[in-house]
Amino acid sequence: MASHPSPKTDPVLSVENLTTSFMVDGEWRPVVRDVSFTVAPGETVAIVGESGSGKSVTSLSIMRLLQADTSRIEGRIMLDGRDILQLPESTMRHVRGNDVAMIFQEPMTSLNPLFTIGDQISEALRCHSPISAADARVETIRLLEKVRIPSGASRFDEYPHRFSGGMRQRVMIAMALASRPKLLIADEPTTALDVTIQGQILDLIKTLQEEDGTSVLFITHDMGVVAEIADRTVVMYRGEQVESGATSDIFFRAKHPYTRALLSAVPVLGSMAGHDRPMRFPVVDTATGLSDIPIEAADTVASGEQPVLQVRNLTKRFDIHSGLFSRLSGRIHAVENVSFDLHAGETLALVGESGCGKSTTGRAIMRLIEPQAGSVLVDGTDILSLDKAGMRDMRKTVQMIFQDPFASLNPRMRVGAAIAEPYLEHKMGNARQAEGVVADLLVKVGLSPDMASRYPHEFSGGQRQRICIARALALDPKVIVADESVSALDVSIKAQVINLLLDLQQSLNLAFLFISHDMAVVERVSHRVAVMYLGEIVEIGPRADVFGNPQHAYTKKLISAVPIPDPDRRRQKGRSGNDEIKSPMRPADYEVVPIQYREVSPGHLVAT
Known part of the structure; x- marks a missing residue:
């Protein structure tokens, strides 16, 4: 430092x-x-x-x-x-x-997709100093290597879409540093x-x-x-x-x-030691700084009962075609032989980095994309074998909350109508009954019934996510797939939404498949954790075991990379490594080797 x-x-x-x-x-x-x-x-x-x-x-x-x-x-x-x-x-x-130079939040919107990254950095150099194109190229390659982009010379002529999010951000830093x-x-x-x-x-x-x-x-x-x-x-x-x-x-x-309110809402990795069950965040009054005392959620998981959701050997691959005749040249092995159970009243967190297959798993379970193989049993019924009418019925049992609440809501539809729509579509009642259900759901998610007449743009991000949760609850589901549902929210709003999910789980005995890359939040909300890497679950077990005794190298890497909100415990540089997640792309004739697990402790499995 x-x-x-x-x-x-x-x-x-x-x-x-x-x-x-x-x-x-x-x-x-x-x-x-x-x-x-x-x-x-x-x-x-x-x-x-x-x-x-x-x-x-x-x-x-x-x-x-x-x-x-x-x-x-x-x-x-x-x-x-x-x-x-x-x-x-x-x-x-x-x-x-x-x-003075600036690095912006979203590197893909800051880079021009029509120009190579080398040309864009060179342009920044030539705008501010009178150097030749050849000298600008040499300096650009030096900058690429300075920001730890390997093989800078060979990547000079590549376009932004060929880079991962982290590498694009490095390009933006190189551009910002161009004129020192x-x-x-x-x-x-x-x-x-x-x-x-x-x-x-x-x-x-x-x-x-x-x-x-x-x-x-x-x-x-x-x-x-x-x-x-x-x-x-x-x-x-x-x-x-x-x-x-x-x-x-x-x-x-x-x-x-x-x-003080901002600091108290920050999830701290390791703060759940000694607690077996999920725990609410403390609620802090921003006017006084006083907070309540967070309490552990009640034990809602009944042992010995049949799981409400059983996933077995779920597999989803995307074909890649190339060449003049669009021949099959390879496949993206997005989800490979994924298996787990989810009980009523339980939260199973699916964690990993972008590209590991966790969101694809959630979408395959919902049949928003069709998996190639495996089975998904909801209350004992394999939903992958259901016809259109059967799937429509199943959607009452399993609902999904998406990452971006604004994209999930129709901007031209009042939020009351948006919440009532699934209720009316599934013929669970008439329009008058739907009004009562909407008012009840809005109260349940911490909003007031009179907000039903407003449009999505009149709400904050946190309020919009509450509306999406209300809509998911309209069909009285047993399972909710929450796909990065709090990752875009501010820290205090995130704490409020997580508290809401825990309260709803307790009162309605909901099962959550909580998809996230935020390890500190996952530690707070989950009963069990499954770690995904390159489309496979590499470690799964009770939350206390996975966080307290991680066995797989990738799990250890994820946990060690979490920033600690304590200036006295600043991480040593280099602990994050410099490697990106590997590509799940495989040749068309690739033979999958089934993953083998060993049991570390009861219920705690790790890939060998």
Whole structure:
């Protein structure tokens, strides 16, 4: 980690009384109010807060990337001694990239899919310095290797779609570093990444900072990442700076109620030691900072009963055709011989990185995609053998909550109608009865019945996810497949939705197949855990056994990569490794070797 700068050093960035307003309905409305902080040479300052707190608007104000005719920036932004708010746009174009550079949250939308990554980095170089195309190519290859992209020379001419999410983020970092800026602004650069890739990107930013002495302004809502990387922290809430100071002071001596609420909602890996059953998150009042005492969920799993869901040897492969005549050239082995049971009142978490096959497993169970082989028994009936009418009936028993609640809801349909639709489609009652069911479900998920008349865009992300949960409950299911259902939510909203799921499980005896890559959340909510790698379950067992005594190398890697929200326990660089998840693509004639398991302890199996 970069050493703490001397307080006598002039700051690289000094933000004084920053207020940013937008023109709304003919009047200026401030969204960031009176924010002040500094970033010293070689220092990392984190701006932390939830969606709508103003942290991204603050970073865009510093870069002067807001639309000039609809925004107004007041105060002073001193970058290396110059007030950049006073600079003409022509000078500002030279400042961006040369003196300050920015990494954005979603690398795929930041890269042009029509140009090779080498051309895009070279363009950034040639925009800011008079060098030839040949020299730009040499420097680009050096940058690719600097950000740990192997075989930089051979990957110069590849397009963004050929890179994984983690590798695309490395390309964005290489582009940002092209002109050796004094300040790097990283706006949620790890939010969309898997935990191991996130660890690699954080390690990379630390290493580059040490090598080049770059200052970093890190925008995030993840307190684990803040503890991992930041020297000082600024906490924002509803457009205002509510607390700032050394990161250790913020974590251990937080004064503002909102900061304490934010910290209490962070799932901490290892906090479930000694607890056999899932546990609710503490509910904190953001006005007072006072929290309730979380209690273990009641034991809802009845031993000895037949599982409500039995999956046996589930297999899903995708054919790859290539060449002039579209011949079969290979297959993606997305799900390979997956087997598990799920009991009423139980949560089985399916964990792994992107591409491991966990979402495909969930979709195959729902028959949203058709598996090639295996059986899926719901209450003893194999749903893979059902016709269209039988499947329609089965959907009353098994429902799914998807990752993106906004994409799951029809923007033109009122939420009351969206919740009532499956109830009416399955002829479970008439329109008047549906109204009563909708009102009851909205109350159940923590919303009010009068919200039924609103449209999806009138709700926050967390509220929309509650609406999707209400809709899934409309058919009174026994099993819910929750596919990354809380991964896109802010930390406190995530805690609220998880508490809601645990409460519903207890009152309705629901079985959850909880698909996630967030190991700290999984530890909190699950009874049992199945770890997937390259389409296969490599370890499965009771949650306490898998987390307390992980046996498979991949399980250990996943657990060790989780950021710990404690500045005193910062992970050593390099613990995440530098390898990406391998490809599940196999030749067309590939013969699958069935996986063998050994039993570590009762119910705890690991692939040999």
